[in-house]
Amino acid sequence: MQSFKNKLYNYEAPPPEEMWSNISPHLQNEKVVHLPAHKKPKRLYYLAIAAASLVIIFIGSLFFNNSKQTNSGENISSANKVISPEQMKDSIVLNQKILESIIHNPKEKEEIVSNDLQATNIPKKYITISGPEGQPVKISPKVATLIVSADHEFPPKPVWSKKIEKWKKIMLSSTVSPTSAGLADLIELASNSEKIE
Amino acid sequence: MQKLLYDRFSSKMYGVCLRYAENTEDANDVMQEGFIKVYKSLSKFRAEGSFEGWIRRIFVNTSIEHYRKKVKLYNVTEVQENTVEDNELDALDSLATKDILNIVNELSPGYKQVFNMHVVEGYSHKEIAELLGITEGTSKSQLARAKGVLKKIIEARSNS
Numbered sequence: 001m002q003s004f005k006n007k008l009y010n011y012e013a014p015p016p017e018e019m020w021s022n023i024s025p026h027l028q029n030e031k032v033v034h035l036p037a038h039k040k041p042k043r044l045y046y047l048a049i050a051a052a053s054l055v056i057i058f059i060g061s062l063f064f065n066n067s068k069q070t071n072s073g074e075n076i077s078s079a080n081k082v083i084s085p086e087q088m089k090d091s092i093v094l095n096q097k098i099l100e101s102i103i104h105n106p107k108e109k110e111e112i113v114s115n116d117l118q119a120t121n122i123p124k125k126y127i128t129i130s131g132p133e134g135q136p137v138k139i140s141p142k143v144a145t146l147i148v149s150a151d152h153e154f155p156p157k158p159v160w161s162k163k164i165e166k167w168k169k170i171m172l173s174s175t176v177s178p179t180s181a182g183l184a185d186l187i188e189l190a191s192n193s194e195k196i197e
Numbered sequence: 198m199q200k201l202l203y204d205r206f207s208s209k210m211y212g213v214c215l216r217y218a219e220n221t222e223d224a225n226d227v228m229q230e231g232f233i234k235v236y237k238s239l240s241k242f243r244a245e246g247s248f249e250g251w252i253r254r255i256f257v258n259t260s261i262e263h264y265r266k267k268v269k270l271y272n273v274t275e276v277q278e279n280t281v282e283d284n285e286l287d288a289l290d291s292l293a294t295k296d297i298l299n300i301v302n303e304l305s306p307g308y309k310q311v312f313n314m315h316v317v318e319g320y321s322h323k324e325i326a327e328l329l330g331i332t333e334g335t336s337k338s339q340l341a342r343a344k345g346v347l348k349k350i351i352e353a354r355s356n357s
Contacts, residue, residue, distance in 0.1 A: 004289040004297060008317045011212040011294050015228055019211075020203055026233045027199050 199236060206249065207232075210256045216298065216313050217260035219267075219306055231259040257318060261310065261328050268306060286344065288351045300350050308343035315340050 211228050218224035234255050242251055289297050301309060310329065314320040315336070320328070322336040329336070 004286065004292075005317055007294040007297055008216060008301070008313075010209075011216060011298060012208040013212045013215055015207050015211040016225060019207070019225065019228060020200065022229050023203065023232050024199070027236050 202235070203232060206252055209249070210252065213253060213256045214260060216301070216317070217257070217264065217310065219264075223263060227256070227260050227263050230263070231256040234259060253318075257314070258328065261314075264306060264310060265330065285348050286351065288355065289347075300347065300354075303350055304343055304346055308339055308346060311336055311339040312343040312347075 207228075210231060211224065214224040214227045214231070215221070218227055235252055238255065242248065289300065292300070301312065304312060311325055314325050314328070315322065322333045322340075325331075325336040326333045331339075
C-alpha cells in the first residue's frame, strides 16, 4: 500500500508545451517576490524555550536553596549568639532564685531599707542612677540584682542583659523607680522604646 | 525567475492535476489556474514547511475548487460500510504507476477525490470534509466505497 501510495504521490507528467505561454501573460504585472529564508520549524523554538525555562528554573532553585541554607544558617548562628533555649531557661531560673532569695530574706530587705535611708556601710543591692536632668532614679532591689548580675555577666544571661540595657536607657530618661511588681511596666516601656527606635 | 519555478515544478504539479481531474482538459485548466495562484501567493509563503508541499496544497485545493464548480456534492447517509483493509489493495503495488492511475481513474469523481486526498495526500477526514463541504461521516463512507470499488477492479483484472 505504501508503494502504491508513493507511486501516485510522486507521479509526474510533462504538461503540454503551450501551457507556459498560456500562463505567462497572466504574470506580466506580478512583482518579483523574494522568498523568505527557510525558517526553522516552530517546534525547535518551543523546544529551545522549554529547555531554557528548565535551565532557569534549575539555576533558580539552586540559588534559592543556597540562599535558604545561608539564611537559615545565619538565623541559627544569630539565635546561638543571642541565646539557646537551655541558656534562657537557666538564666530565668537563676534570676528567679535571686529574686526569691531577696524577697524571702528579711535581713536583706532590712539592709536595703537601711541603705535606702542613708546607711553607707551596707553593701548596695540597688542602683541609683542620674536621670538626664540630674535627678536620682532609684532601682528596686530585685531589678538592681538583675542589673548587677547582667552587668557582670556571670552567669551569662544574654536575654536579661539585652533587656536590662534597654531598661537602663529608659530609666536614664525617667524618674520612675521600677519595682519587681512593675516589671510589666518595664517591659511595656521597653516595647515602646523599640517602637520608637 | 517565473519560468524557472515553472520548469522546476510543472511536471509534478501536472501529475497532481491529472490525478484529480476527470479529463486532460480539466487538468490543463487546473494547471494554469494553479500556477497563477502560486505566483500571486508567493508573498504569503511563510517558509514554515517545504515549498513543494505549499505548492502542492495550492494545486490540490485548486483541483477541488474546480471539481466543486462542476459537481454538487451531497452528503450520503452514513451506513456501516464493508471496510476494505489496506492490504487487500496490495496488488496495486506491483503495477506500474500508469496502470495504477488508470485503475484509480475508473473511480467515480467523488470517490476519486476522497481517495486521493486521504490515501495519497494524507488529508484527515476532517480536512476533507471542510474542503469538499461534506460531513466527516460522508468522507469516510466515500473512502470505504472507493476502496471497495478498487478491490473489485483489481479482482476483475486478475481474473481476466
